Amino acid sequence: MEVVLGVDTLSYHCRLEDGDIALEEVFREVVDCGGSFVQLNAHHLRDRSPDQLDSLRALAAELSLGLTLSGDVVGRAAEGDSVESGVRRVLRWAELAERLGSPFVRVSSGFYRNELLGFPERIRAEQRYVTDVLAASASQAPGRVRVLLENHSDFTPEEYVEIIEGVGSDRVAVFLDVINPVSMLRDPLPVVRKLAPWAPAGHAKDYRLVSHYVEDRFHRRGFDVQYCYPGEGVADLEALVGALVATQQDGPYLLSIEGLDNHPGVADQRERLTASVAFLRKLLASATAGEAA
Template sequence: MKQRSDYEMKSAASSMKIGVQGGFYPVPADVEEEGAAEWLVRRSAELGCTVLQVRQLPKEPSRRKELGELAASLGIELETSAPGVFQLAGPEADPSAKSKLQEALREAKLLGMPVVRTGYGRLKVDSSRFNRSVAVRDHMNALVPSLKEAARMAEAAGLSIAVENHCDFTGRELAQILDAVDSPFVGAALDTANGFTVYCDPNDDIEALAPYALTTHIKDMAVIQSPVRGVIPFLPYGCTLGEGHVDLPRALELLAERSPRAEGLHLIIEPGWMKWDAERDIRQQELDFFEQSIRYLNRLRQTKGQVG
């Protein structure tokens, strides 16, 4: 990729879209499941966001169409996950995976999404680099045929698929997988803190995956002393953006400099494994987390986007 000038980097930073991972945002209990995505779109607009990751779209086609129209009218770009990406070929092949992915891509296109995301790890040892029954390199290579097929499908649909470093491989290992796939239609959904889960510095993940990043989860985590003797003495916990050990200012610089989709890149705020105060209202703490993190990320984007 051509090296971006300082002006181009500032322009890219200022254009990035800030939003929330809707699956973690506290939707009121009286909102029906079918209406949750609409409620989140309206709430995102109130928060000044311009992107929203929705975990579950409405089942009714008419409501999905209305959701897309509402989001567009409020200046909010939607993003969601796509199933079946890792079951298209190889030992985990599933005959139904292709149709599931095609349907997800079709829906994403209708809703104006430029990218859909996926993650292999599933928070399980077996689907991670710690699976002792298979060598790490062999495990990585086994994912490539499915991702190559996913790349062909994404190209045909006219959008991109972003693979999250999802508690499975280090950023450098995922970068090697993406190099083997070798398609502009499959890149990374960079999670800025998931490196802690595979015992690597998340700042190394950011460095490795910024050149592939098509979307993100902007997450921060703080390392604290473990209160339990006899176990690993350091524990990472989720925290409000800017209060942890992830170098988020550097992350934005690298994304503005190296991301192939830096213009309008989705900066989606996601909580890590949070340690809420049991003596305070949990929902209020969740609301505070998102509002404070949105303010932090807005300030950071403005700082990185200032043209001198």
């Protein structure tokens, strides 16, 4: 499978929110970093008029950049969200994707599985809710925009397959983040192998473990999992990228770098993204050569 690399605007979130950088500048930096497309988060477009959205699309075309779109959560059954309200959210983002020329809109559920451990009936309720929202949205999405559900630290791979099969439409598929399984204390590789055939796009990031010691450092109280840019952490991205390349699927796979480790006033994206794109390209070249051998 051909994998195309891009950058998610979440890599610039803090600076975008502070007004330290504009999306137009992000587009140009992504080109300089070697990215082929920008995954726009709908939150970063909330103040843009229709004419300004059209200008962004024109600039992307001028720079030979593709555009894809991320929406947000479809809602949460436990909080009383209705299927109708979830469909309205999805269709609003799908219409935005259509305007930008994105082939899909990425969405997610509204819960984290670790919050509901011990309450399987609540997890099943969230699964039913997401399935119903996506099924109702599939036939109403404009043009050929697809709705992609991200593996967002919520459902198991088997439950994702149940959701996609339950919806039963080629307009709905998986958005595969290759690192998110670690937040459910799962090995990412089996998850990627299971879900890659259902996914035309996804995120790449990395993670590191940060220990927290007692004062004399005799033992540690625990540790945190901290996200970082691809190539900066301990994830076996070589195996994960290899699993993507080995997947038999029509069309390119759009893999965007999700640089969640960004900070206000810290303009380190160009350097880190350039290194990450080069790192991932090397892994892709090696995996592709291995497939051809």
